[in-house]
Amino acid sequence: xxxxxxxxxxxxxxxxxxxxxxxxxxxxxxxxxxxxxxxxxxxxxxxxxxxxxxxxxxxxxxxxxxxxxxxxxxxxxxxxxxxxxxxxxxxxxxxxxxxxxxxxxxxxxxxxxxxxxxxxxxxxxxxxxxxxxxxxxxxxxxxxxxxxxxxxxxxxxxxxxxxxxxxxxxxxxxxxxxxxxxxxxxxxxxxxxxxxxxxxxxxxxxxxxxxxxxxxxxxxxxxxxxxxxxxxxxxxxxxxxxxxxxxxxxxxxxxxxxxxxxxxxxxxxxxxxxxxxxxxxxxxxxxxxxxxxxxxxxxx
Amino acid sequence: xxxxxxxxxxxxxxxxxxxxxxxxxxxxxxxxxxxxxxxxxxxxxxxxxxxxxxxxxxxxxxxxxxxxxxxxxxxxxxxxxxxxxxxxxxxxxxxxxxxxxxxxxxxxxxxxxxxxxxxxxxxxxxxxxxxxxxxxxxxxxxxxxxxxxxxxxxxxxxxxxxxxxxxxxxxxxxxxxxxxxxxxxxxxxxxxxxxxxxxxxxxxxxxxxxxxxxxxxxxxxxxxxxxxxxxxxxxxxxxxxxxxxxxxxxxxxxxxxxxxxxxxxxxxxxxxxxxxxxxxxxxxxxxxxxxxxxxxxxxxxxxxxxxxxxxxxxxxxxxxxxxxxxxxxxxxxxxxxxxxxxxxxxxxxxxxxxxxxxxxxxxxxxxxxxxxxxxxxxxxxxxxxxxxxxxxxxxxxxxxxxxxxxxxxxxxxxxxxxxxxxxxxxxxxxxxxxxxxxxxxxxxxxxxxxxxxxxxxxxxxxxxxxxxxxxxxxxxxxxxxxxxxxxxxxxxxxxxxxxxxxxxxxxxxxxx
Numbered sequence: 128x129x130x131x132x133x134x135x136x137x138x139x140x141x142x143x144x145x146x147x148x149x150x151x152x153x154x155x156x157x158x159x160x161x162x163x164x165x166x167x168x169x170x171x172x173x174x175x176x177x178x179x180x181x182x183x184x185x186x187x188x189x190x191x192x193x194x195x196x197x198x199x200x201x202x203x204x205x206x207x208x209x210x211x212x213x214x215x216x217x218x219x220x221x222x223x224x225x226x227x228x229x230x231x232x233x234x235x236x237x238x239x240x241x242x243x244x245x246x247x248x249x250x251x252x253x254x255x256x257x258x259x260x261x262x263x264x265x266x267x268x269x270x271x272x273x274x275x276x277x278x279x280x281x282x283x284x285x286x287x288x289x290x291x292x293x294x295x296x297x298x299x300x301x302x303x304x305x306x307x308x309x310x311x312x313x314x315x316x317x318x319x320x321x322x323x324x325x326x327x328x329x330x331x332x333x334x335x336x337x338x339x340x341x342x343x344x345x346x347x348x349x350x351x352x353x354x355x356x357x358x359x360x361x362x363x364x365x366x367x368x369x370x371x372x373x374x375x376x377x378x379x380x381x382x383x384x385x386x387x388x389x390x391x392x393x394x395x396x397x398x399x400x401x402x403x404x405x406x407x408x409x410x411x412x413x414x415x416x417x418x419x420x421x422x423x424x425x426x427x
Numbered sequence: 428x429x430x431x432x433x434x435x436x437x438x439x440x441x442x443x444x445x446x447x448x449x450x451x452x453x454x455x456x457x458x459x460x461x462x463x464x465x466x467x468x469x470x471x472x473x474x475x476x477x478x479x480x481x482x483x484x485x486x487x488x489x490x491x492x493x494x495x496x497x498x499x500x501x502x503x504x505x506x507x508x509x510x511x512x513x514x515x516x517x518x519x520x521x522x523x524x525x526x527x528x529x530x531x532x533x534x535x536x537x538x539x540x541x542x543x544x545x546x547x548x549x550x551x552x553x554x555x556x557x558x559x560x561x562x563x564x565x566x567x568x569x570x571x572x573x574x575x576x577x578x579x580x581x582x583x584x585x586x587x588x589x590x591x592x593x594x595x596x597x598x599x600x601x602x603x604x605x606x607x608x609x610x611x612x613x614x615x616x617x618x619x620x621x622x623x624x625x626x627x628x629x630x631x632x633x634x635x636x637x638x639x640x641x642x643x644x645x646x647x648x649x650x651x652x653x654x655x656x657x658x659x660x661x662x663x664x665x666x667x668x669x670x671x672x673x674x675x676x677x678x679x680x681x682x683x684x685x686x687x688x689x690x691x692x693x694x695x696x697x698x699x700x701x702x703x704x705x706x707x708x709x710x711x712x713x714x715x716x717x718x719x720x721x722x723x724x725x726x727x728x729x730x731x732x733x734x735x736x737x738x739x740x741x742x743x744x745x746x747x748x749x750x751x752x753x754x755x756x757x758x759x760x761x762x763x764x765x766x767x768x769x770x771x772x773x774x775x776x777x778x779x780x781x782x783x784x785x786x787x788x789x790x791x792x793x794x795x796x797x798x799x800x801x802x803x804x805x806x807x808x809x810x811x812x813x814x815x816x817x818x819x820x821x822x823x824x825x826x827x828x829x830x831x832x833x834x835x836x837x838x839x840x841x842x843x844x845x846x847x848x849x850x851x852x853x854x855x856x857x858x859x860x861x862x863x864x865x866x867x868x869x870x871x872x873x874x875x876x877x878x879x880x881x882x883x884x885x886x887x888x889x890x891x892x893x894x895x896x897x898x899x900x901x902x903x904x905x906x907x908x909x910x911x912x913x914x915x916x917x918x919x920x921x922x923x924x925x926x927x928x929x930x931x932x933x934x935x936x937x938x939x
Contacts, residue, residue, distance in 0.1 A: 188889065278710065
């Protein structure tokens, strides 16, 4: 009984957080089915069925923002996991302790940089301060390639955003992998060395298979959030630039813009509800897959 | 693997616990929402106002001085809440929605005014305005502006005005114009020559810096547009909704793609973009970034309104670039002899929530702010520490104090001009403060209520941002862009929205 209490006490902050910030506000989803009036409030506003969903699904934007959300997140997940693992293996190979720690800190640093700062840095790289030139175009010019007007070229942006995401998150992910690598018994490496394996072979045949369970956990955790767009980064960089919406507009940026331009809470809540329902289905599916993987691997 | 909680704490108990916590949290949050407005803990009623922007430098000292005098004169105190510009509109709307206690807020047609009026969320000020009890306030805000601010015959906003209207104009580097032998710019051809001369003779400079907020003012006249040459010569047309002009007595709607002056201006914008006259990142750049880059000497010109802020905002370029000088360019060939149509809708207003019980106190505070001494204290700070008078209507700034006066204390007869302001800036501001330079547009005083077509309006707005604004910024080829925009707007319900606007406008005209 005493252990029950102590466990419950430990869980209180997390329970309180989710209860107040996740479950409590769920009452507000009814706005999605109301003709919301500021004066009448959430409860007093009249019901209007599925009218609020019309705005999203009739606009033709639904399929596009869903596609962008899934595609960008897939690129982000793939990019950060692969680059994080590669980075971790490289750092793990560094034998000089000081250099290793310095490398860990340097690659981790971008994780703390604000999206606004990232957007300014990117602007300087792509179009220069003031909207003319830019470092990348200078480089292209050096190779005799015509400069590109990056902020009007939607095709390039999924890749640009992925590079930004990798730069931002690879270091963070690599730290998780490095933590997992410390758990690999040293005798496994010693056996591999005795067998004459090169460092590359050791990384490929020993390290990577042994950190695969961590990759699976990271993957399922991120797939559970695949329907959540990275609003902070994408909106800070793209803003209201309509020429780039075709490939960069995700559900979160669409909802924010819709609220700002229409001011209608009902319609934006309807889009948010759609996002939550599909996200819930994905999370449930991910949980099932994770449970199955967990059983097969004897419990992760 | 056995879950550590599975054996000792049931799932039901866990859920009960979390629901209890959630309920407690919500109650605490609701309780927190109930305090604040009209707070009188110090004995004086404290008025909470929502203002945009960052807290000004020396705010603590100035607010203390304001409250000392305000409390002594009226028994009231002021407690403004500064909300960042980037999310002022959303924050303000949420505060109205949750009925958070506050007493007044900055509102505008470019914020949430239409919806707040349509939902009946604003306090009716008609009776207090007409009561004659607030003489200072009545005397410092032009009655004609008040008449045009009325919605369905009642007053829900106090217009905050430093002039009758503030059309978008230009600030240019006059030192460059002089260097090229251009001199004063008074017509569109000369402006264009200036832009191309900059490109040719000072290739490190970008001739014009455009920000995302002003993209809507490049080609569509209301009644002038920055790069609409025809509107410079004949500023007669006020385009109202989504680039649509409602022509004649039957308010026949003409979309922007059928207005020759706009299509010609779109071609011009495209050419400017391709020729490097404009910055490439206009659609992502905000106003503060453009102003900062102008001050650093990166742009040779940009947008500047007739709000009296041209000299203080852009003048600092002289500190960063040797020999730099600025001038205001009026966007009319007739210069200061022009008489232009205006809707007389104030760009900024003060509103009071319908649920607030402090409307009278807000009027008392606004009346107090309509006295020169009090107006100066809040607008310019403490005399001798933040500013010094250099004449009856001018001042010299001493400290870095900068209050968003447009959101509370703007009163045309009380405004002071900054000493050392460039002459063209001062002259243009003077011109906008003379009612004789304006004539009422046929739809002046009309507010569109889009609630009947809310879904279509939201869809059309989304399409407008995506397909039309890039055309206005010159970043897309005009003809295919126009075809694409037209098709997308029609699919989104453009005609439904326009027809509803026309119906309401016709009713308004019939009743007025």
